[in-house]
Amino acid sequence: MKPKLNPIPESDVARRLLEAASEVIETSGEASLRVQEIVEAAGVQAPVLYRHFGNREGLVQSVHLARFLREINDEAEVFSLLAGQADTKAEFQAHFDSLVRAAADPSRIERRRARLEVLGSAVSRPELSELITRVQSTTYVRVIEALVAAQQRGWVRADVEPVSFVAWASSGMLGLAAVEHYGSLPNPSEWWIRYQAEACRALLFDED
């Protein structure tokens, strides 16, 4: 059977299967997921799993997509930091800085890890990649709009292209996830973000 992507299941049993699988994938990675364990944890028979997710692969991809959707929702909260109206360039700069810092906050370490795992696991999965691409294309609209508005008021450099700048800045956050898991220096969220925030400032703003 083919994998069925079902990240937001309507039926109760499918939700239980997805939750059980999420727990395994989040704690020990997708390679350790055993269908037998999942159906037992969800209290169902294997055919139920196959009916809702096609096969093991469908369940794994559904978990990844569900994690991605959760992460995106959570990120929208961070973006709301830019939604506040700024009256001056200095205020806008402060808002932008707090956005970058909030994205790198130590409390978001698991979120960043989820993003790294999901995106990396999608590299050899064309269908999952396509869905992520589609979801992502609508995610940063609010930040992009805020940058466009600031640019119109002359606060942001004219040579900044808001869509691709946001793609650069947000994709770079994967780097923090990598450093948090593979780096050799302590407290990355403290020092890593200094470099990222400084780069953002240099790219966005002319010195007064």
Add this chain to the structure above:
Amino acid sequence: MTAILNQAPESSVADRILEIAKEIIDSVGEAGLRIDEVMDRADVKAPVIYRHFGSREGLVQSAHLARYADSFRSGSTAFGAAARAARSQSEFRLAVDALIDAAFDETHIEARLVRLEVLAMGTARPELASAIRTFQDENRQPLVRGLKFAQQLGWVRSDLNMHEFIEWATSTTLGLAAVSQFRTEPETAQQWVRYQRTAIQTALFGDGI
């Protein structure tokens, strides 16, 4: 049996098995790796695989580690040599520029995606993660040396912490992999490189030229 991390096997049979595993993961991802297929293609029996790699999991992790190492060309070595041959700050800047060109070149898209995939697959695997860490530390030595050389000559900001800078600059490269895989507009990747270049120059030289 427990997984055995064996990314550079000495025996030719193990090497053949590893190459096949790498090929399979490259094309369909680790979830698509079947021991039967590896046995068929390598023309070996299952116990041979288990003797060298412990388990399917050992073979997968070994293949990931080997793929990760393969994804780095000699870019940092070339930079280290060019940096230390520089006779002025402007020559050093050219070396940095060449490194950026090489690191973010379009022909390396696949290599960057491999890195993103391996790092994602290693987060829940302590042994693989620690092997990746060791590889990274060694692989970055030429970068550290090249940059320290320039810093001693006053060509690079004196307050720059080299280890932090290198971790930041190399880690953000994953962003380009994500952009190439999950963005449809082709200009996004070009713009990404432009922003990254300015970001690196800002950190190193305190300007955005």
